[in-house]
Amino acid sequence: MSNAWRSLLLRNLSRISSRTPCIRHPDLHVSVPKPQTLIHSSSPFLAPIHSLCFTNRRWFSSLPAPDGNDRDRVLVAEIFAKPLTSDEIKAELESRNLLLDVNMVNSVLKSLEGTPKAAQRFFDWVSESEAVRLNSKSYNLMLEIVGTEGRVEEFWGLVEIMKRKGFGVSKGAFLKVSESFEKMGLAKDCERLKEMYFLNSHENVVGRMCPAICKILRSENESEESIRKKLDELDVSLSSSLVVAVLERIGQYPKKASTFFRWVEGNPSFAPDGRVYNAMARVLGREDCIDEFWGILRKLRNLGYELEKETYIKVSDRFHKWKMLAAAVDLFKFAMAGSDKPSVHDFVFLLKKIVVSDDLDLNLISTVVRTFINGGHSIKGSVFDTVLKSLKSVGKLGECDKVLKAMEEGGFAPDSYVHEKVVIGLCNAGRLEEALQYLDNVEQAGYKLDSKTWEILVQKHSLAGDLDKALSCFNKMLERKGSGDVGCAFEVLVNGFCQKNKAKEACKILEKMVTKKNVKPWHSTYKFLIERLIRQGGIKEAFTLLGLMKSHGFPPFIDPFIDYICKSGSVEDAMGFIQAMTVKEFPSRTVFLRLFEGLFKEGRHDVAHGLLHKCPGSIRNHADILDLFYAMKSDGATAAAL
CATH class of the missing domain: 1.20.1280 (Monooxygenase)
Structure with a gap:
């Protein structure tokens, strides 16, 4: 069946070749780059750049070729399906103007699963020519092909090669090969594969190798060269989980961590990913490593990785603790430029930290606000309320107008509510002149502030004893x-x-x-x-x-007058009160009765009689008034007789 598939493939390839004569154009210049130019740089930061340089590079017709990658894969498979020598293969690749990269190699291996001899020939040629640096996926694809064929000696030999290169058996390869071993009755090999896979799983490797690596790194008086040599001797298969675990354990020793990270970067079988760069950033995010920290973040961003939320929170908290506000703001800007942006809570937290600092840096406030707004957010007035509370907590409420101005320079658009808060804040801080001037300016600018704001200004001036200013504010x-x-x-x-x-x-x-x-x-x-x-x-x-x-329609307030007149007022005071109460007619007799009763109660009979003498006849001759005076006279006579 495989021979039939191969014949069908070759017939299809022949038809494709006959329809695309431009591939064999005699006038085209063929350029086969030197092998070392195709090998990825040992620096993980340059690897993606090399991949971009050599992937899909062409030296033939400038006309667009549809499905170029698929066509190239089929052409490569056609070449290695033939029993050609190494030189003949090279000549075929040059004549068809084909270049290989690791993605192409893996794609071809995948397509050659049904033709193991061709796959072996292709894999061996690529390995020996060193035209492409094979990765873990390449080896695992070949491992699947060999293992499913039951070629156990070749399988275990390839496993040993992978170990030396730091590659492990993938889950896909393990499942496929172990199933094949069971079907073929290779019980011992199947058991051996399961044991090896379990021991070399990420969890086991991390658990066994992390302490060993940390022990080497913590050695005193060891040169970096000596540490690198000992790490090499471990012959460990690196993974992101292992590297992150080591960095977390030795994070308190940033120099040791840097030594380890440089060794990791130089490992040809492992390229650090976003998790690793974030872990290293968490280690270096401190004052004594700040330059190295920003270097790691630049690499992280250039390689297309994102700053993790955990990294932002942990490092920014450390910056706040050490009062590295400028660095905290720069980190905020960096995070806002990514896809996982800081939240409103993060923004407000940073703003509060700036305003409560010993040296209030208004430029930092403007920068943070501008960055947050440019990131697609809006800022509500409640944020300024929080800022005011922070200013008040450190006795800097009088700086609220400057803080608002800095926020405005960053793009914040305050409303009347916010301006009211500033006026009140200035008043509470005792800056009454500035508060009045601020209020005057914002209302002239068209803002309509609540009457309560003016009331506070009047009140604060009054309490301060500046009554002229209070009156001026009211006017x-x-x-x-x-x-x-x-x-x-x-x-x-x-x-x-x-x-x-x-x-x-x-x-x-x-x-x-x-x-x-x-x-x-x-x-x-x-x-x-x-x-x-x-x-x-x-x-x-x-x-x-x-x-x-x-x-104004209010009932008269007579109690204080009656109390005063009865206790210490004169007849003239009483008459003045009665006249003030008179509009068209005298007050009711009830008012007079209260006055006379009060005067008698206080024993001021002479004032009572003097007032009665000046009252109009309607009052003097009123029965209730006469009864009151008669009773007072009778009580007086009885007291004299006794």
């Missing part, structure tokens, strides 16, 4: 916001004046604001100011507030 608020929603701010202003024992001045301001600027104070503002005026000897000024309260 600006009126200009910007109008008089519709200023009640809270005005109460804060009045309270500030009263705290400084300037209730009379506050009363003048209130009267002016109400009559000239259409401000409507809260009911609580009137009540508070009346109490403070009476307490600070401003009873007459307090009288004026009663009429203003009534004009």
